[in-house]
Amino acid sequence: MKKTVTIMLCLVLACTTLFAAGSGEKAAVKKDxxxxxxALIIENTIDDKGWCQSMHxxxxxxxxxxxxxIEYSYTEKMNxxxxxxxxxxxxxxxxxxxxxxxxxxxxxxxxxAEEYPDVTFAFGTSSEKGPANVFTYMPESEETGYLSGxxxxxxxxxxxxxxxxxxxxGDAARYNRGFVLGARAIxxxxxxxxxxxxxxxxxxxxxxxAQSQIKSGADVLTGSSQQALGALRAVADHPNADIWxxxxxxxxxxxxxxxxVIGASAYNYAAVIIGLVEKLDSGVKGGExxxxxxxxxxxxxxxxxxxxxxxxxxxxxxxxxxLASFRAKSGTIDYMSxxxxxx
Amino acid sequence: MNTAVNILSLGIPFSVALLIASLGxxxxxxxxxxxxxxxxxxxxxAFLGMLVPxxxxxxxxxxxxxxxxxxxxxxxxxxxxxxxFALVVVTFRAPQGIxxxxxxxxxxxxxxxLFRHFIGGTQSVPGISKFPIPLLSKIPVLGPIxxxxxxxxxxxxxxxxxxxxxxxxxxxxxxxxxAGTNPxxxxxxxxxxxxxxxQALAVGGALAGLAGxxxxxxxxxxxxxxxxxxxxxxxVALVYFGHWHPVKIMGGALLFSLAQSLQLAIQxxxxxxxxxxxxxxxxxxxxxVLAFSRESQLLGPTALGQPFNREKRI
Numbered sequence: 001m002k003k004t005v006t007i008m009l010c011l012v013l014a015c016t017t018l019f020a021a022g023s024g025e026k027a028a029v030k031k032d033x034x035x036x037x038x039a040l041i042i043e044n045t046i047d048d049k050g051w052c053q054s055m056h057x058x059x060x061x062x063x064x065x066x067x068x069x070i071e072y073s074y075t076e077k078m079n080x081x082x083x084x085x086x087x088x089x090x091x092x093x094x095x096x097x098x099x100x101x102x103x104x105x106x107x108x109x110x111x112x113a114e115e116y117p118d119v120t121f122a123f124g125t126s127s128e129k130g131p132a133n134v135f136t137y138m139p140e141s142e143e144t145g146y147l148s149g150x151x152x153x154x155x156x157x158x159x160x161x162x163x164x165x166x167x168x169x170g171d172a173a174r175y176n177r178g179f180v181l182g183a184r185a186i187x188x189x190x191x192x193x194x195x196x197x198x199x200x201x202x203x204x205x206x207x208x209x210a211q212s213q214i215k216s217g218a219d220v221l222t223g224s225s226q227q228a229l230g231a232l233r234a235v236a237d238h239p240n241a242d243i244w245x246x247x248x249x250x251x252x253x254x255x256x257x258x259x260x261v262i263g264a265s266a267y268n269y270a271a272v273i274i275g276l277v278e279k280l281d282s283g284v285k286g287g288e289x290x291x292x293x294x295x296x297x298x299x300x301x302x303x304x305x306x307x308x309x310x311x312x313x314x315x316x317x318x319x320x321x322x323l324a325s326f327r328a329k330s331g332t333i334d335y336m337s338x339x340x341x342x343x
Numbered sequence: 344m345n346t347a348v349n350i351l352s353l354g355i356p357f358s359v360a361l362l363i364a365s366l367g368x369x370x371x372x373x374x375x376x377x378x379x380x381x382x383x384x385x386x387x388x389a390f391l392g393m394l395v396p397x398x399x400x401x402x403x404x405x406x407x408x409x410x411x412x413x414x415x416x417x418x419x420x421x422x423x424x425x426x427x428f429a430l431v432v433v434t435f436r437a438p439q440g441i442x443x444x445x446x447x448x449x450x451x452x453x454x455x456x457l458f459r460h461f462i463g464g465t466q467s468v469p470g471i472s473k474f475p476i477p478l479l480s481k482i483p484v485l486g487p488i489x490x491x492x493x494x495x496x497x498x499x500x501x502x503x504x505x506x507x508x509x510x511x512x513x514x515x516x517x518x519x520x521x522a523g524t525n526p527x528x529x530x531x532x533x534x535x536x537x538x539x540x541x542q543a544l545a546v547g548g549a550l551a552g553l554a555g556x557x558x559x560x561x562x563x564x565x566x567x568x569x570x571x572x573x574x575x576x577x578x579v580a581l582v583y584f585g586h587w588h589p590v591k592i593m594g595g596a597l598l599f600s601l602a603q604s605l606q607l608a609i610q611x612x613x614x615x616x617x618x619x620x621x622x623x624x625x626x627x628x629x630x631x632v633l634a635f636s637r638e639s640q641l642l643g644p645t646a647l648g649q650p651f652n653r654e655k656r657i
Contacts, residue, residue, distance in 0.1 A: 044568070
């Protein structure tokens with residue numbers, strides 16, 4: 001009896017653990033020489049309203065723009081160990097491009113690339129050039145941060161802003177520094193409270209940070225990665241107060257807390273994916289860094305149509321001016337000049 | 344002054360999930376069983392706590408009654424998980440550490456799977472609103488710190504004297520302590536050790552479920568995978584930290600949360616201090632205090648972790 005129950009419990013546990021990770025196939029098309037098979041491996045889920053969703057949305061958008069050219073599968077909630085197994089399965093199934101969406105997958109990707117030189121791998125964010133069959137991508141998110149900073153700087157009344165970062169690295173660090181520069185461009189006396197949760201997904205802690213900043217007088221907040229949702233939720237807990245949010249994911253505008261989101265940027269991974277397909281068509285299998293910026297269509301921005309009274313006029317004009325400048329030329333924001341200890 | 348008030352007023356609600364879960368774990372350990380599966384039960388509680396108000400109130404205002412139902416469901420399922428754990432470690436006498444890790448994975452996995460099936464993606468709920476206590480909340484300094492929180496915060500701190508009373512002043516509390524200190528002696532005077540451990544694990548499970556529901560209904564007001572983020576393990580550590588005593592456990596939960604609140608303030612003030620160290624501060628503090636706790640002070644249940652076999656001779 002004891003043995004039977006123990007075995008049953010083990011089986012239930014194993015099944016639960018296995019099925020807790022999601023996977024799916026989208027719009028499989030008949031395989032021929034023209035079709036590019038793309039596999040996506042992500043740490044969170046395709047609907048996390050943050051980092052992973054933006055890549056998933058980008059691939060599905062690329063499929064619409066290149067009808068019949070892309071076959072797509074994804075695997076969710078992959079830690080580093082499981083990601084290797086998933087990637088090998090995709091290699092065995094003949095996938096042409098395997099995207100491991102996160103800088104944490106760097107070592108895994110480089111090992112796999114050496115093992116399977118005929119398969120193209122991609123990971124990001126990274127500004128390092130990889131081997132001949134590895135693409136990296138790097139969002140130059142100081143541009144989106146700068147736009148958010150402009151809006152926050154022109155909206156704030158307390159002249160105190162809150163910034164809820166996950167970690168001080170990669171595109172999050174660039175976004176945060178761009179935000180500081182944008183706000184300071186409006187008013188150099190604005191104080192930006194910067195705090196990091198130390199996690200991309202702990203939105204409880206992100207909410208705690210936002211609460212702390214609001215209590216300290218911050219009236220416009222922002223944040224990046226999926227943890228930012230917790231901070232936005234904390235902002236939405238003040239329905240009648242003049243406390244607002246500027247987002248790094250346009251999906252935040254359409255959720256119930258969206259009534260606090262003045263505007264938001266988003267990564268347009270469709271441009272990256274289409275670029276990857278085109279490079280593969282031309283025989284380039286990797287060895288390049290793909291930057292993402294407004295200039296190459298890698299970023300999108302939109303205001304919240306329900307909050308026109310908050311942005312119509314001066315803010316809209318200022319943002320459009322900055323957008324025009326970014327679209328004309330990339331790399332104009334010196335985000336490295338920001339020193340948090342001097343804020 | 345304002346900064347200090349902010350640190351204190353935020354530290355108190357931050358401590359609640361840890362406090363409730365630690366008190367539950369205290370009952371487990373006082374009966375002789377440590378439950379590393381606390382994290383998994385909290386994950387189930389967090390999911391179920393928000394499932395009721397989300398399902399009923401989706402697209403419209405959620406009344407407080409559905410929040411209460413969510414809390415009760417979280418507690419009920421938490422108790423069932425506690426009983427499941429009891430079946431494995433008390434009846435089948437499986438190693439408690441391994442079984443606890445299994446329960447943790449099971450709870451997190453089931454919560455995540457059910458979440459994807461019933462809800463899909465990250466969703467928020469209106470949650471439980473703050474309830475500033477009339478008059479008291481208006482007292483300068485003390486009002487914002489102690490009397491401007493949601494109802495569950497007040498209830499959680501009422502659990503501390505209640506737990507103390509149950510543990511040290513009731514016959515059941517005496518049986519729990521006896522089962523965890525010397526189960527053979529307890530058995531010899533007619534205490535059903537197995538039953539007492541089942542009861543204690545059910546209570547501990549219910550409180551862990553409630554702690555999880557606090558996170559999803561009061562603090563984050565949403566659920567997503569990984570919402571517990573290691574808090575279940577911290578709750579287990581706090582029981583050792585608090586020497587299996589409700590008041591000391593409360594002290595540990597408050598110390599950890601105030602350190603958390605303090606590190607947020609340090610980051611927010613732009614003090615030139617690496618944020619990585621600031622984030623570590625609460626954890627380092629707990630380790631340091633644990634390390635400096637004298638061995639003689641660790642008056643823990645002496646039969647902790649030991650399965651009880653009535654038929655086995657010493």
